[in-house]
Amino acid sequence: MxxxxxxxxxxxxxxxxxxxxxxxxxxxxxxxxxxxxxxxxxxxxxxxxxxxxxxxxxxxxxxxxxxxxxxxxxxxxxxxxxxxxxxxxxxxxxxxxxxxxxxxxxxxxxxxxxxxxxxxxxxxxxxxxxxxxxxxxxxxxxxKSLLDVRPQIARVLQDNAVIETNPNEVAINDIVQVLAGEKVPLDGELLSENGSFNSIALTGESVPRQIKKGESLLAGMINLNNVIELKVTKKFADSSISRIIELxxxxxxxxxxxxxxxxxxxxxxxxxxxxxxxxxxxxxxxxxxxxxxxxxxxxxxxxxxxxxxxxxxxxxxxxxxxxxxxxxxNGILFKGGNYLDLMVKLNTLVLDKTGTLTEGVFAVREIKTQMNEAEFLSILCTIEHKSTHPIAKAIVDYAKGKVTVSEVNKVNEISGHGLQGQVKGKEILVGNGKLLKKFGVEYPKEIDEIVQSIVLMAIDNQFAGYVIVADAPKEDAKSAIASLTKLGLKDIFVLSGDKSAITKEVATRIGINNAFGDLLPEDKVKKIEELKQDKSRIIAFVGDGINDAPALALADVGIAMGGLGADAAIETADVIIQTDQPSKIATAIAxxxxxxxxxxxxxxxxxxxxxxxxxxxxxxxxxxxxxxxxxxxxxxxxxxxxxxxxxxxxxx
Structure with missing residues (x-):
């Protein structure tokens, strides 16, 4: 027996x-x-x-x-x-x-x-x-429940006709239609304006996930509302659901x-x-x-x-x-029983910041101006929409639907400083403190002490206000650290490639005392090697990006944020958090x-x-x-x- x-x-x-x-x-x-x-x-x-x-x-x-x-x-x-x-x-x-x-x-x-x-x-x-x-x-x-959500057919759009075929036969860049109530057959990019999807089989989340045009869809999600279309980005064998089942x-x-x-x-x-x-x-x-x-x-x-x-x-x-x-x-994949044993012995936790503890998305957090805010935003967006910088994109996305963009003339990019342009005959400067100083614009000294990413604006050489753009901690980040501390994990570190000041500020907000910023991938590896010199340490590293793969491999237990994480991180990791929630680390230990x-x-x-x-x-x-x-x-x-x-x- x-x-x-x-x-x-x-x-x-x-x-x-x-x-x-x-x-x-x-x-x-x-x-x-x-x-x-x-x-x-x-x-x-x-x-x-x-x-x-x-x-x-x-x-x-x-x-x-x-x-x-x-x-x-x-x-x-x-x-x-x-x-x-x-x-x-x-x-x-x-x-x-x-x-x-x-x-x-x-x-x-x-x-x-x-x-x-x-x-x-x-x-x-x-x-x-x-x-x-x-x-x-x-x-x-x-x-078996995972196999039940593995889709059986894909509706491929070809020459204005819908052809039902096996998901294995669908190629990358094909356009696939998914009816309401059907499973998404392959990983892809949503072409429709928006959609609501049940992702419980993939992530354990019972709350429907709202996905907008251009965002990623994963095979195995269930389309809850309208008919949607997606562009296939991965073959079926490489899709999220296939990878989860194999793991x-x-x-x-x-x-x-x-x-x-x-x-x-x-x-x-x-x-x-x-x-x-x-x-x-x-x-x-x-x-x-x-x-x-x-x-x-x-x-x-x-x-x-x-x-x-x-x-x-x-x-x-x-x-x-x-x-x-x-x-x-619970949305956690252990790649083996040996990692269940190691998770019990953990006494040191090292976390990446961006995408692991934070949302990994720049967003406008605060606007300070003595002007009318709508007018301020309108002028700011008129300049910023000419830029491809992630911070500029965050500001434009925030203002979308709130203000109108005017005509802009003579936009010049000043490397490492910001943008200079003309809006309705006025000289506009948008960038960091160095840009305003370069043109002799005075602004409050305390602004230089703000650690988050900040965009200042001047109109006709007069300071007009600023916008703070930051990557916010995840909703459950603070409670996750509290739970981990209760479980006996006293040594918790944050390692990030972001600025040290920002890294420490985020770490302090969520209850972590040990934080290091301005690190390259090889610097993260060196930090873990330093920690491993103490043979009593059992170390877990948590990350989500491709740059985290070396650190994930070096740690005793590599934990990847798998829902939105890079494939390299997921393949290298020993434990995968499908929901991208830091609180699931404590659940995994429990x-x-x-x-x-x-x-x-x-x-x-x-x-x-x-x-x-x-x-x-x-x-x-x-x-x-x-x-x-x-x-x-x-x-x-x-x-x-x-x-x-x-x-x-x-x-x-």
Whole structure:
């Protein structure tokens, strides 16, 4: 049962054609899945009737021969698949596994005349396997839900006609139409004026996302309102939904250290208990006068059943798989169980600023002028709309629809300073303080102390006012830092290529004391290398841009803001925050801690119960019934405990 579980998880996650594989599994379950349940029900009924006939009504017709035939049918109904697995493993020279242990123990019980107990062990083992498969299917639920949102058709516009085709066949730059209620088939740029989209399958966000013309759409989003058109920017294989599915499917192949240890342990542990059971039969003969072979053989068989490592080998990988599933439900992708373990140990967090802690978009934050604000903005935009600078674009976007742009003459760009032009016969200067000083325009000295990006304007050499343009912190940035501090992350740093003054100002606003600006990508790497000189540090770096990829690779855990992040950052990272919310970092740590707690609960519980019942079994104080509980019962409890992770609620 344990190996079946673990292999099944691995197969489901390493196979590249995940959609076909999981759908095949689903079809297999639906077509053949009833058979094991039917066989288990038949075996249970035969066992129950046999016990009633033999021990309650004590029918004389139910003699030893009839009893053997009756219980053999009940046994083979559920035991044959297990014995076949044991035989196939033996052909591969794998003699010490749970299939062999169960087969030897139950056949031995029959040899001793303990028919009912032999059937019970194999029956409950089979029932345990059914529960285990159900638990695995539950753990696969998030992957299946992702596959459900994978679009099946794309409506391509060609020669004023709509052609339905497979998304795999659509080329970059093709125009695709998406009807209301349909899934966006490929990543692209919205050509329609605006649209409302459900992105819960990609990001975990339940609130519809409003997207405007020219902004990015991701495959798997659901168009909520009007018919929209988009220009394809990525092939289907490179789309966001395909990448997410691949990441989740491959996640279980990266085993956590606890998983790897338990699997190695089971390979050593199983032959040891087999030979201990053999010693339990033989050794008492040499120092006990009243030695009875059958009594000690029965104890050894009980010992074998108890010692089966199913609970450990099943529940631990299932626990990590459950943690990965819980993450994807919350818009967090862990690329492996090993990163769940590392997230628990984090004691140092390093964050990029722009796009990670801030929106990554320049916007007008404040306007100061003694003129009429509309008139001020109108003149300012008349000059700025001639510039391609991001700050100029932010000002023009802010004023759009609020003011009208006048005719401008003789616009000159003064490198590193700003723009000079004429509007309605007036000389206009728009730029930084150096520009105004260059032309001898006086302005308040305190303006030079403002750390944010600032645009000053002068009209006919008279200071007219200024606009502050800044990249604002994300809505949840401050609460995210507070949550991380509560989780015990005391060392939190901000590294940015932006000006030091701006970086420190943003960091202070959200509650971070350690901030460094004016850094190139290689400078960020050097800072992390400096931190790594302290071997006690487990460092996570959080970033979103292509320039963050080297730092993401160097950190113990690289966390990418994946919703809008660069592909290079997402590919390099170990954990991906699909919603672009800093608060999800705390959620990721909470999920990791919950996973670790469940895994260690299962280890402690399984070992504790097994050791107690092993001692009782060796001393002749435990029967096959107690052995069944120590093996299958403990395995079932451990499985239910592991599945519990996916039902937990994790607040940001």
């Amino acid at each position: 344990a190996n079946c579980c673990d292999d099944e998880i691995c197969k489901s996650n390493v196979k590249q054609d995940g959609e076909n594989h999981i759908n095949d599994d689903h079809n297999h379950d639906s077509s053949q899945g009833k058979t094991p349940y039917t066989l288990a029900a038949i075996s249970f009924l035969l066992l129950l009737l046999g016990i009633i006939f033999e021990h309650i009504f004590k029918f004389t017709i139910f003699n030893k021969n009839i009893s053997l035939i009756w219980y053999s049918i009940a046994y083979l109904t559920v035991g044959f698949p297990v014995m076949r697995e044991g035989f196939e493993a033996a052909l591969k020279r794998d003699f010490f596994n749970e299939f062999t242990l169960m087969s030897v123990a139950t056949i031995g019980a029959f040899a001793l005349g303990q028919y009912a107990e032999g059937v019970a062990v194999m029956l409950f083992y089979a029932i345990g396997e059914l529960f285990q498969n159900a638990a695995i299917n539950k753990a696969k639920g998030d992957i 989740v499917e491959n996640a279980a192949t990266r085993k956590a250290p606890t998983e790897l240890f338990i699997r190695k342990f089971a390979k050593i542990y199983t032959p040891i208990v087999f030979f201990l059971a053999l010693a339990l039969v033989i050794s008492p003969k040499f120092f006990m006068a009243d030695y009875v072979f059958n009594d000690w053989l029965y104890r050894a068989l009980v010992f074998l059943v108890i010692s089966c490592p199913c609970a450990l080998v099943i529940s631990i990988p299932l626990g990590y798989f459950g943690g990965i599933g819980a993450g994807s439900k 999920i990791s801690k919950a996973t670790k707690n469940v895994v260690w609960q299962n280890i402690a519980f399984a070992f504790g119960i097994k050791i107690i019942v092993l001692i009782l079994g060796a001393g002749g104080m435990a029967s096959m019934w107690e052995a069944v509980f120590a093996d299958v019962g403990v395995a079932l409890i451990a499985i239910f405990n592991a599945v519990r992770i996916q039902k937990m609620r994790f607040s940001n």
